[in-house]
Amino acid sequence: MLSPSKLIGSKLSHLRRFCPCIKASAPSFCIYKVLPREHRVMSAAKKSQGSLVEEALVQYGDTSMLDLIDIGINLADPSFDEDRDAVTERAKKAGVSACIITGSSLRSSMRARDICDTSPGASLYFTAGVHPHEAKSCDGNTLSALRDLAGHPRCCAIGECGLDFNRNFSPPQVQEQWFAEQVKLANELQKPLFLHCRDAAERFTAILREEELSVPAVAHCFTGSREELAEYCRMGLHIGITGWVCDDRADRGGAELAQLLHLIPPDKLMIETDGPYLVPRTIKPAKARPRRNEPALLPYVLSAVADALATDKAQVAAQTSTNARRFFGLE
Numbered sequence: 001m002l003s004p005s006k007l008i009g010s011k012l013s014h015l016r017r018f019c020p021c022i023k024a025s026a027p028s029f030c031i032y033k034v035l036p037r038e039h040r041v042m043s044a045a046k047k048s049q050g051s052l053v054e055e056a057l058v059q060y061g062d063t064s065m066l067d068l069i070d071i072g073i074n075l076a077d078p079s080f081d082e083d084r085d086a087v088t089e090r091a092k093k094a095g096v097s098a099c100i101i102t103g104s105s106l107r108s109s110m111r112a113r114d115i116c117d118t119s120p121g122a123s124l125y126f127t128a129g130v131h132p133h134e135a136k137s138c139d140g141n142t143l144s145a146l147r148d149l150a151g152h153p154r155c156c157a158i159g160e161c162g163l164d165f166n167r168n169f170s171p172p173q174v175q176e177q178w179f180a181e182q183v184k185l186a187n188e189l190q191k192p193l194f195l196h197c198r199d200a201a202e203r204f205t206a207i208l209r210e211e212e213l214s215v216p217a218v219a220h221c222f223t224g225s226r227e228e229l230a231e232y233c234r235m236g237l238h239i240g241i242t243g244w245v246c247d248d249r250a251d252r253g254g255a256e257l258a259q260l261l262h263l264i265p266p267d268k269l270m271i272e273t274d275g276p277y278l279v280p281r282t283i284k285p286a287k288a289r290p291r292r293n294e295p296a297l298l299p300y301v302l303s304a305v306a307d308a309l310a311t312d313k314a315q316v317a318a319q320t321s322t323n324a325r326r327f328f329g330l331e
């Protein structure tokens with residue numbers, strides 16, 4: 001296949017081997033123009049998100065039998081503003097039957113609700129909560145606004161909330177205060193909790209205990225240690241696994257995470273893309289990788305999880321979707 005970058009500096013005679021339609025007399029400076037339109041192939045960098053995703057799915061193989069649920073997709077993120085409807089269409093085609101849009105601030109939770117309201121056929125649900133990075137934006141109105149959102153028929157959990165001491169975008173004490181408030185709210189409303197924890201497992205589990213967590217809760221995008229996972233499992237938490245497990249770079253911990261997956265009780269395991277972040281690195285070569293992650297790429301997470309568990313994809317798909325439907329109370 002010919003791409004513009006390959007054409008630069010190529011000799012006409014060389015190009016004619018690929019494409020005999022090029023006239024031998026064509027001047028080299030307009031060599032790309034002499035290619036008939038149907039023979040021009042845009043380089044990966046210029047391909048649209050949609051075509052990269054579709055090609056990744058062709059590479060993946062048959063997804064028609066899948067029935068997956070993406071339990072964490074940041075579809076309210078502005079990176080989806082241009083093509084949100086196409087994203088949910090592609091998700092359906094890729095065997096993703098339902099998506100749960102993550103609310104990570106009051107604003108994004110409201111946006112997530114609006115997306116659900118305006119896409120009735122798309123099997124979308126949302127969570128309402130404030131991420132620890134955003135905890136400093138909370139005030140006297142936050143809890144009543146979350147309570148209102150939680151009353152919406154498509155709101156299926158409180159969160160994402162929790163602690164993130166990795167970068168402390170909000171001061172740790174402020175994070176702890178608003179995490180505890182949201183656990184209280186979930187207990188009060190008897191809604192499941194969608195949790196985030198990074199570099200804060202000790203205080204995270206302590207607060208869940210202090211608040212006497214009485215609803216099902218999922219530690220989404222789990223990337224912690226063996227000890228943390230064992231503790232979460234003892235507490236009965238569900239575990240959300242993302243494309244982190246697809247990351248083969250030695251310093252990122254994807255392989256370590258893969259080795260821990262067998263410790264998760266099968267009825268507690270769920271999968272998610274966490275798009276637009278964490279594009280599965282099992283899409284190869286790198287230049288074929290879509291720039292943004294989206295629900296249609298969830299089959300790649302499924303494959304990596306099934307490989308790590310040395311079991312077949314159909315079984316993991318059925319188990320994780322059953323878990324997600326039960327956990328979030330989906331119809």
Ligand SMILES: [Zn+2]
Nearest residue numbers: 160196220221
């Ligand atoms: Zn998170």
